[in-house]
Amino acid sequence: MSGLGELDRPGTPESPGAWDERSGGWLAEEGSEVGQGPDKGSGSPWSGRAPDTPAHTPRDPADAPPQRPPTPRRGAADPVKALMHRHRDLCERAVDPLEIAAALEALGVTDRTAARFRHRNVFSLAEEMYARVPRDSDTPARPAPPDTPPPARADWALLTLLPGALCAATVAGLRLTHGRTRLFVVTVGILAVALAVRAALRRGPLRPHGPARPVRHRTGGRTCWLLVYAALGDGLLRAAAHGGPDDLPTGAADGSWPLAAAPLVTLALACAPAAWSAHLFAVRSRRRLDASRGLEEFAASARPLLLGTCALFLGALAALTGLCAAALGEPAAHAQTLTLGALLFLARLLTVHGFTRAPALVLGAVGAAEATALATVLAGRLPGCGFLATPVDALLADWGPAGVPALWCGAGAMTLLVHATRTLSRASAHARTDQPC
Incomplete structure (x- = not known):
């Protein structure tokens, strides 16, 4: 062995003992203290390691284990x-x-709020929340929505035709009977029509099936008053403006108040197109909700759908108004019938989707306005109170008695339409329920 190997080793070759390859130092013989030097941290020959060897030799980066990316x-x-x-x-x-x-949208969470949760919209936030909830493996997944709307059920389709049929039969019996028989026919007919309307509103698309909102505001009494005014209001208003029933050209031979039966029959028959329009709106809006990926996208597609649904219903109502007026021999009161029908349809459509406060307020305001118009005309007959009837007299001179309900019902319908375009374009108004449409 050459001496170069000996020179490469630290320490002195004269030191007794052998070289330890593991510790990098000389092994002293028994009783000797030459092995590890007293200064273990220095680079002297007695430190136990080569002078040029650092205390911590850096490893090769290729030999280092791969580092895992930081987990959020x-x-x-x-x-x-x-x-x-x-x-x-x-x-x-x-x-x-x-x-x-x-x-989340019903609770006030918007796309701007979702951005604070690191999501671009509410739909993306809801998808993460749904994915992170632990679920049982045996829970069946919800089936995908069909490409075609579900067929309408025959039970509610027939129920919506029942009010119109009973109302037409009652009007026919009213015109064919006299005396006590007429009173009996009217009483039984009104009761039968009311029960039929109640049944039609409790099944199918006209039944409230919003996302678990309780019906806190009832509108039955307000609706009944509007229908009574549609039948008798024009005659009462004309009588109050002209001085009494003796000055009226009545339509009955016994001098009774003139009854406008055509608007009642038209609105009763309109239960069927109202139910079909509500069914179409519910199906189409849920389909667009499934295809939408943002609240703004759904709202932009839901508003034209709502306006188209209202236009479809008004078209059917206009056709029914002309047919009923021709069949009953009465003038076709398109203005008041269309405005009242639009008001009742929008009120019911909002109630169906869980919004009951606005319909109750608007129906009550319209009914109060019609009653106030009658009251001011009667109060204007008192001495010194003629100024109270001036607005209504001007309206009667320009538009006739039908102008009062047309004006107030039209204003109420426009108010509900504006409210509906804002509320029914929300995803929360079309949450899935078990109620068939």
């Missing part, structure tokens, strides 16, 4: 987790992300 922490800094904890029952009960999105 989902603790207190995870806003979605905090939102899920706040709405835990909603996330566990939902059967698809659309229900979570609709509920």
